[in-house]
Amino acid sequence: MAYSSTGRLPMETASKLGHLDVIGSEWVNSILDDFETNDLYDEKNFNNSIWESYNPEQAKPLRHIWVVDGSYVPVEENNKELAFVKTALMTIEQNKIEKIDKNFPHPLLMQDIMKDSASFHATVFPLKNIKSSKGNIYDTVRHVIFDSMKKAEDGLYFETLKWLSYKKWSDSNDHSPSFECPHCGEKIESGIPYNKDKDICPLCKKEVLLTDMLGFHLDMNEDNAPISVASSYMLVMEMIMLMTVIRLHWDNPDKNLVSDTLYIKDGPLTLNGQYSKLIPNIREFILFAKNNNRPIHIIGCEKSGRFFDYLSIVSRFVKNDNDIKYAVLNHGFIRKEVQRAPDHGNPYGLRTNWGEKVLVVVDENTHFVLNLTTGIYIPLEDFPKTTDVIGLERILSTIPSLISRKYEGALYPVELVNGIASMSNYPSAKILQAYVRDRLGNQ
Numbered sequence: 001m002a003y004s005s006t007g008r009l010p011m012e013t014a015s016k017l018g019h020l021d022v023i024g025s026e027w028v029n030s031i032l033d034d035f036e037t038n039d040l041y042d043e044k045n046f047n048n049s050i051w052e053s054y055n056p057e058q059a060k061p062l063r064h065i066w067v068v069d070g071s072y073v074p075v076e077e078n079n080k081e082l083a084f085v086k087t088a089l090m091t092i093e094q095n096k097i098e099k100i101d102k103n104f105p106h107p108l109l110m111q112d113i114m115k116d117s118a119s120f121h122a123t124v125f126p127l128k129n130i131k132s133s134k135g136n137i138y139d140t141v142r143h144v145i146f147d148s149m150k151k152a153e154d155g156l157y158f159e160t161l162k163w164l165s166y167k168k169w170s171d172s173n174d175h176s177p178s179f180e181c182p183h184c185g186e187k188i189e190s191g192i193p194y195n196k197d198k199d200i201c202p203l204c205k206k207e208v209l210l211t212d213m214l215g216f217h218l219d220m221n222e223d224n225a226p227i228s229v230a231s232s233y234m235l236v237m238e239m240i241m242l243m244t245v246i247r248l249h250w251d252n253p254d255k256n257l258v259s260d261t262l263y264i265k266d267g268p269l270t271l272n273g274q275y276s277k278l279i280p281n282i283r284e285f286i287l288f289a290k291n292n293n294r295p296i297h298i299i300g301c302e303k304s305g306r307f308f309d310y311l312s313i314v315s316r317f318v319k320n321d322n323d324i325k326y327a328v329l330n331h332g333f334i335r336k337e338v339q340r341a342p343d344h345g346n347p348y349g350l351r352t353n354w355g356e357k358v359l360v361v362v363d364e365n366t367h368f369v370l371n372l373t374t375g376i377y378i379p380l381e382d383f384p385k386t387t388d389v390i391g392l393e394r395i396l397s398t399i400p401s402l403i404s405r406k407y408e409g410a411l412y413p414v415e416l417v418n419g420i421a422s423m424s425n426y427p428s429a430k431i432l433q434a435y436v437r438d439r440l441g442n443q
């Protein structure tokens with residue numbers, strides 16, 4: 001068939017532009033002149049006054065390391081669709097990982113590190129065209145979420161959800177955050193009463209689950225659920241699994257344990273949309289711990305995205321010596337230099353973030369975008385300051401022993417947990433597909 005013009009080819013657009021009077025404008029011409037200049041790597045274009053220096057010998061590295069990660073995969077067969085979600089939690093001792101050659105890890109040392117050190121959680125969600133004898137997809141997903149959290153590790157994770165929802169570290173006997181009823185859609189302002197797993201909606205008198213408070217039902221209709229339900233569940237579970245270790249350490253007879261551990265999450269310390277409901281409670285606990293002189297060292301590690309791209313450019317302007325260079329980014333800087341957004345937006349991360357962005361440059365080949373906690377959140381442009389960040393020194397002293405030699409901007413514990421949490425490795429998507437086929441064939 002003969003090629004026919006759609007009028008959308010760049011050349012065609014360009015020739016049309018030629019007729020525009022605006023080409024005669026000096027303003028426009030000055031833009032076009034500059035546009036052709038490649039000065040991306042010109043130091044003058046970046047604000048490099050943010051960097052501070054830290055000698056990693058200054059503080060003791062954290063002794064224990066816990067790291068969490070997850071993955072999910074949609075599986076389609078006979079026009080039916082479901083999703084598997086897997087999350088993994090593992091622990092490593094800092095002194096063991098320090099001895100590993102990150103380029104050529106010795107298999108026996110690796111075996112020693114990985115032995116009995118990982119815990120998995122997995123579940124499955126119906127997304128499309130799947131009929132359950134118990135109810136529609138909407139109610140099935142709601143109950144799968146409730147049952148998955150409640151059954152996993154004999155209820156340890158569910159207890160953490162309660163601990164966060166009811167602020168059980170304090171004596172306040174709080175009710176859960178408010179949420180929209182999954183049946184009548186009205187807001188249940190009073191939430192769920194202290195320590196209960198379920199309740200009755202005061203408006204429509206139907207049963208509501210504590211997991212409904214998280215709001216997964218707001219993303220679904222009766223017969224279909226989008227894949228985002230699986231990805232959101234993964235993100236929520238990653239947070240809950242990490243907070244479970246923190247909760248157990250907090251109550252451990254060894255009062256120093258919780259402050260001598262580095263808790264790592266792959267990805268930012270963020271929960272978006274309705275899933276951000278627990279953020280104020282998480283911040284409150286982290287501040288409570290700090291004020292009790294039991295600081296908690298948590299980091300999120302971002303390996304891609306806007307902040308990572310930004311750091312990839314500016315890290316070359318950082319002067320290298322034996323010290324670590326780091327920059328705590330305040331919200332004004334993020335808005336102006338990274339997001340390039342106007343002034344009148346919402347304060348950065350107000351509802352969604354439980355960590356603040358800290359750029360770290362270890363040497364010319366090694367840099368990280370970390371999320372570190374502050375506990376408090378102040379909606380000002382110059383927040384946070386370096387002094388607001390919890391545990392910065394000991395975290396920076398721990399980082400050098402954890403550097404991955406395989407991936408840029410990655411930490412070795414994250415690399416290890418990626419390997420075991422990844423669906424593509426274990427179990428493979430093919431096995432999952434065969435599993436689904438067998439199950440559906442038996443129905």
Ligand SMILES: [Zn+2]
Binds near residue numbers: 182184205
């Ligand atoms: Zn209701």
